[in-house]
Amino acid sequence: MNLWDYIYNLANIRDRITDWANGLFVGWVVYLLIALVGIVAILIFLVPSLMAFIWIERRLVGRFQVRYGPNRVGPFGILQPVADALKVLAKEALTPADADKWVFWLAPVAIFVPALLVYAVLPFGPRMSFADLNIGILYVVAISSLSAISVFMAGWSSNNKFSLLGAMRAVAQMVSYEVPMVLSILGVIMLAGSLQMSHIVQEQLDRNVWFILIQPLGFMVYFISAVAELNRTPTDIMEAESEIVAGYHTEYSGMKFSLFYLAEYTNALAVSAIISTLFFGGWGTAPILDKLPPWLWFIAKIYFFFAILVWMRGTLPRLRIDQLMGFAWKFLLPLALINLFVTGAEVLVWEEYDLAAGWIIPSMVIINFALAGILIVAWTKLFQLRRAWA
Amino acid sequence: MSGAGIVIAFWVLAITSVGSALAVVWVRDIFRAALFLVLCFASVAGLYITLNADFLAAVQILIYAGAISILLIFAIMLTRDTRSAGRSTYLRNPAFLIALLLFITLLFAVLNTDWQAVAQVGTEPSTTAIAQLLFDKTKGFVLPFEIASVLLLVAMIGAIALVKED
Numbered sequence: 001m002n003l004w005d006y007i008y009n010l011a012n013i014r015d016r017i018t019d020w021a022n023g024l025f026v027g028w029v030v031y032l033l034i035a036l037v038g039i040v041a042i043l044i045f046l047v048p049s050l051m052a053f054i055w056i057e058r059r060l061v062g063r064f065q066v067r068y069g070p071n072r073v074g075p076f077g078i079l080q081p082v083a084d085a086l087k088v089l090a091k092e093a094l095t096p097a098d099a100d101k102w103v104f105w106l107a108p109v110a111i112f113v114p115a116l117l118v119y120a121v122l123p124f125g126p127r128m129s130f131a132d133l134n135i136g137i138l139y140v141v142a143i144s145s146l147s148a149i150s151v152f153m154a155g156w157s158s159n160n161k162f163s164l165l166g167a168m169r170a171v172a173q174m175v176s177y178e179v180p181m182v183l184s185i186l187g188v189i190m191l192a193g194s195l196q197m198s199h200i201v202q203e204q205l206d207r208n209v210w211f212i213l214i215q216p217l218g219f220m221v222y223f224i225s226a227v228a229e230l231n232r233t234p235t236d237i238m239e240a241e242s243e244i245v246a247g248y249h250t251e252y253s254g255m256k257f258s259l260f261y262l263a264e265y266t267n268a269l270a271v272s273a274i275i276s277t278l279f280f281g282g283w284g285t286a287p288i289l290d291k292l293p294p295w296l297w298f299i300a301k302i303y304f305f306f307a308i309l310v311w312m313r314g315t316l317p318r319l320r321i322d323q324l325m326g327f328a329w330k331f332l333l334p335l336a337l338i339n340l341f342v343t344g345a346e347v348l349v350w351e352e353y354d355l356a357a358g359w360i361i362p363s364m365v366i367i368n369f370a371l372a373g374i375l376i377v378a379w380t381k382l383f384q385l386r387r388a389w390a
Numbered sequence: 391m392s393g394a395g396i397v398i399a400f401w402v403l404a405i406t407s408v409g410s411a412l413a414v415v416w417v418r419d420i421f422r423a424a425l426f427l428v429l430c431f432a433s434v435a436g437l438y439i440t441l442n443a444d445f446l447a448a449v450q451i452l453i454y455a456g457a458i459s460i461l462l463i464f465a466i467m468l469t470r471d472t473r474s475a476g477r478s479t480y481l482r483n484p485a486f487l488i489a490l491l492l493f494i495t496l497l498f499a500v501l502n503t504d505w506q507a508v509a510q511v512g513t514e515p516s517t518t519a520i521a522q523l524l525f526d527k528t529k530g531f532v533l534p535f536e537i538a539s540v541l542l543l544v545a546m547i548g549a550i551a552l553v554k555e556d
């Protein structure tokens with residue numbers, strides 16, 4: 001193998017290290033060593049990406065709001081995140097006198113744990129997961145359901161009414177949006193016939209169809225609920241600064257605050273990665289383009305979806321809490337259920353006929369897009385968000 | 391993975407789960423007690439992983455640590471006076487009786503279980519096996535499964551009907 005093979009699929013480097021370590025150490029040392037290599041590799045990807053994301057977001061939002069954004073530190077302000085990090089480290093981390101000290105201290109740490117754990121199953125390329133779990137996507141759903149507890153820990157322990165209000169909103173919102181999110185993922189799971197992340201990607205590559213084409217409705221429901229779970233601006237009622245100061249992290253400062261801030265970006269990165277995995281063929285590309293390494297394409301897709309998240313943030317106004325909850329239960333949930341039902345029928349057809357018959361996938365694509373369009377239009381006519389003065 | 395790792399993991403998880411379960415009872419602050427309960431649920435999920443029951447572990451995290459704990463937290467939020475939650479009430483003796491009955495039941499279950507048969511841990515991932523057992527056409531549990539989901543649906547509609555305004 002030459003150097004390009006190692007760059008093309010980083011798993012080859014891991015295999016090389018495993019071979020080398022197997023000759024030197026006993027089993028569990030090798031196991032630990034490989035785990036360590038994987039963790040370091042994920043951090044090498046994650047830390048610069050987080051800094052890049054913060055910079056991209058601030059620059060793009062600046063453009064949307066017809067101003068410059070950070071442009072003083074380094075070329076195009078690219079070193080701004082570094083300056084911010086240094087500033088935050090030097091700041092004092094205050095603790096309110098009446099706070100529940102232990103829980104107050106634990107909350108920023110606890111919110112970062114699920115955010116990082118999700119990265120264990122992301123398939124960056126063929127054989128390039130840290131742990132390609134058999135239950136991959138279920139693991140992601142289970143782990144990300146834990147972050148609501150950390151948010152509530154922060155809100156409760158601060159002993160501040162704005163923090164508590166923010167935390168209450170956060171919990172209500174996260175619990176509500178988890179339902180349509182899981183239901184929309186189920187459609188993809190049924191099509192792929194597996195919970196394993198690498199298997200879901202492989203299925204899309206084998207059948208030459210990205211699941212966005214068969215699951216347009218599922219994608220929309222997933223995308224909207226995932227954005228709501230992230231608590232980014234169209235849906236950030238839990239830290240709405242015009243209503244409740246800064247929500248659950250009102251009392252946090254210094255490094256503790258920046259852990260919340262970083263956890264938000266870490267989650268945004270993970271959601272972009274999961275969208276690319278489930279609906280956009282993961283590491284796969286067109287045949288000519290796959291001269292470049294698969295993991296590069298995966299990362300390119302992640303950045304693309306993050307840019308869309310920033311776009312939404314720059315464009316859409318914030319929803320009110322009743323509108324947000326109504327949207328989850330009256331709009332997304334019924335659509336997700338219908339989508340699930342239709343997908344079930346399609347899977348039966350899919351299994352009945354040989355896929356070699358070329359008409360199945362195109363007709364499915366047409367049917368699904370027509371259905372998604374009709375349903376969305378019908379639902380917007382049936383159900384409208386109440387106006388504030390109504 | 392080597393056997394030593396599993397043994398270490400088992401002891402760490404077992405001590406964490408028992409310790410946090412005791413803390414749930416002993417801690418005065420009701421919110422901290424709820425947090426210890428989450429820790430207890432999570433370490434039980436870890437125990438499932440050491441038994442190769444990956445699906446069960448994920449469901450344990452999702453339902454117990456993720457959803458049931460949120461329910462508890464909502465209950466705490468709706469409690470008017472959480473500071474006096476640690477005080478004894480007139481329900482102390484009935485609660486003690488129920489706890490004692492539960493303990494006796496569990497003791498019987500523990501003593502009458504054939505642990506040798508249970509100790510053989512499968513090495514295969516269990517997701518497919520669970521699906522086979524549940525939804526097999528001849529000897530599966532499709533009907534009880536559907537009845538359970540209808541029951542949950544009825545409970546949900548009942549709850550909505552109870553709190554409906556008009």
